[in-house]
Amino acid sequence: MKRVILCGAALAVALGACAQQNATAVKYAKYITVENAKKHLTVVASDEMEGRETGKPGADRAAKYLAGEYQKLGLLPANKGSYFLDVPLSVTSFSVNSMTVNGAKLTQGKDFSVLGGSGVKTINVQEVVFVGYGSEAELKDISVEGKAVLVITEPKPGAEAPARGAFNRVAVALMAKKAALVLGVGKVNPIIANNGRMTLKSATPRPIADRAPILMVSNTVADNLLKASGKNYEQLKAAPAVQTVKASVEAAYATTTTDAKAVDIVAMIPGSDPKLKEEVLVFSAHYDHIGMEPEGTPGDRINNGADDDGSGTVGILEIATAFMKAKKDGKGPRRTVLFLGNVGEEKGLLGSEYYSQNPVFPMANTITDLNIDMIGRRDPAHKDSPDYCYLIGSDKLSTTLHKISENANNTYTKLAVDYKYNDPKDPERIYYRSDHYNFAKHNVPIVFYFDGVHEDYHRVSDEVSKIDFPLLVKRTQLVFYTGWELANRDERPVVDVTNDMPANRN
Structure with a gap:
């Protein structure tokens, strides 16, 4: 009887700690707001950014704006005192x-x-x-x-x-x-x-x-x-x-x-746990887009890219806001967290490829990449559906990561998760089409968050006015909750799955 009582007491303590951890996560997730997301996206996807094409002045302006916002929040520059990682390019x-x-x-x-x-x-x-x-x-x-x-x-x-x-x-x-x-x-x-x-x-x-x-x-x-x-x-x-x-x-x-040059954005929050701070969790999103239509094109020439991928870009900025609020309250992440703004995604995943070859933190120490590419809209298949999100890749390398991802959604956001694009036979081959792929090919577990292909994809009509900001926030919070668990749990996700995707994207 005494042993049962002790076990029961231990269980109660564990459950209490779990509930406290959940309450803490919920507290800081509330700093991810429609107001802030709209404020940042209105700048990132403005005409002034000229479609943020890699190697062009608009992308450079966007990079400087985002680095400035990370600096205001108090994140540290991750590349030898700089928020930028030069990406050398040839055209x-x-x-x-x-x-x-x-x-x-x-x-x-x-x-x-x-x-x-x-x-x-x-x-x-x-x-x-x-x-x-x-x-x-x-x-x-x-x-x-x-x-x-x-x-x-x-x-x-x-x-x-x-x-x-x-x-x-x-x-x-x-x-x-x-x-x-x-x-x-x-x-x-x-x-x-x-x-x-x-x-x-x-x-x-x-x-x-x-x-x-x-x-x-x-x-x-x-x-x-x-x-x-x-x-x-x-x-x-x-x-x-x-x-x-x-x-x-x-x-x-x-x-x-x-020759041309562009930059990845690298901003970090150092880990607080001496035993875990050498391990790194990455939140990534590409901030580039496809630029402007050629001179002579009638009407609007600027591809603003509000959803692709302005939505993901402000998503990781909002997640950084939530983590920094926690840090200032003495509840900073146990592991180091890197916020990676990739350039050149629209040119062939170039920024993330360069980062994976020249990482500011060793890839062996990188526990997971949570990548966001388009989370601000609904696709035709979900026009009349409950709030949803496509998730891709969570189960491709790690059963641990997949369970964490599922638990985060079931506990907090309760989105309708759609795994359509997770099928190795899916003809769209979405798994290969965003920056997480350059982590996965190095055996780093990943989750990719995506809203699907809608009618304004890669068109000048991908405007801020069409963004569903409450849904963008809810999806961002799902990424935050998943990342909160990954940044603070005792063990990193185990790589224990033989990836069932074809070996390359060709």
Whole structure:
């Protein structure tokens, strides 16, 4: 009987401690508010930030604003006295600098638009091969090496529109046959946009391969290319037959590589427990977005990115506010907490990739990454549903983390958790499409919080006015509660699961 009484007493003490811990978490979660979230998001997603494109002034302004807010809260700079971690980048751009057909000078945006290519070269060809629609039969026995090739890009009369990328596949086949220039006939884009491909800067850059330019040309240009045949483009299109036509085509193209620099934001709260402070919990969100539409685009040109990922960016700022309130009351996190604002996510997860290769804290000491990317809206599947959140990855590496995540929601926020995108067979492959992936591939357990793809995704209409701030706050509080447990529990999550996701995102 005495033993039972002692066990009961111990249980009562444990339950009391648990209840006290829960009450403390609830107290500080209340510092995550609609008012603060709206205040910060109105700045982060303002027109002044010009869409926060990596490497552009708007992203730099956003980074400085966020670092300033972390400093005001009292967080410490995590990178040798700086809130910024430089991310060295390279931008590779391809351009067709001049082009003439039968002596007539062409104008980009009017006569042709550039779809692809690489290398540095000036070409002068005297024949154009008309290949109709570029079907397998039409391409089977032709020789196009060193020649320009003209392709119909619209569907055949009476046929359904071809699958997206059909012309790209024809172009690839023609490049394999060593065509000098691939010309599709279709609508020329009057907007000239060539921001280039951005990558992490390498100490040993790869040589630039020579790939034939792929262009879209107007019907007028096609007529000029084909005039030696005695027929115009529309006549040949009506009864397409593969044929070679005499035509003079000159073009000069070039690939240039320039350096660029952007920054990740790194702000920290040191751990209070001497035994645990070397371990690090990361809250991450990318603050970059896709920038502005090219000059000449009618209407609003600024992609404000209020949801993607302004919502996650202010979410981790709000979580930092809650943790700092606790710290000032003597209840700071036992483990060190890092707030990581990633740049370059929209360019291919570049900022988080660089961080994972050059971490300010060892990846071996990083216990979990809680990553937020879009938490301010509802997707079409949940328009009339209760408050929800997609969770991805919580069970991929650690059963402990998954249990903590589930318990946090069941105890506090009670959101309808949707694991649709957690399925390895899901065609959207969301698991690979945000910054948590660069932690998971280093065997760091992760949870990714996401609201789904809505009608304003990557559009200029992703505005602050459309954000559901109470839902943003509730989702942020779920992340906070999960992080509170991770930052303060005795044991870090055990990595005990063989990840069932495909090995890479390709």
